[in-house]
Amino acid sequence: MNKAILHHGNPKELEAKRIAEIKSLSYAERLERLMAIIEVSYALKNAPKIYRKK
Structure with a gap:
């Protein structure tokens, strides 16, 4: 499996x-x-509404 690469850098860039x-x-x-x-x-x-009905 390939290791995930996170893109850390300057937020403006x-x-x-x-x-x-x-x-x-x-x-x-x-x-x-x-x-x-x-x-x-x-x-x-709308997710909470769906789960409350069950």
Whole structure:
């Protein structure tokens, strides 16, 4: 098994890399990522309700 590599570094540099990565995406790819974040957020918001019903 390969050892996991954590990216430790200056937070400003890491943020700049993320911003550059997002800027390189097309509009459709950005929209897909946004929808995935919204779906996860909705699932986390409603998770306690689901478990209380059981």
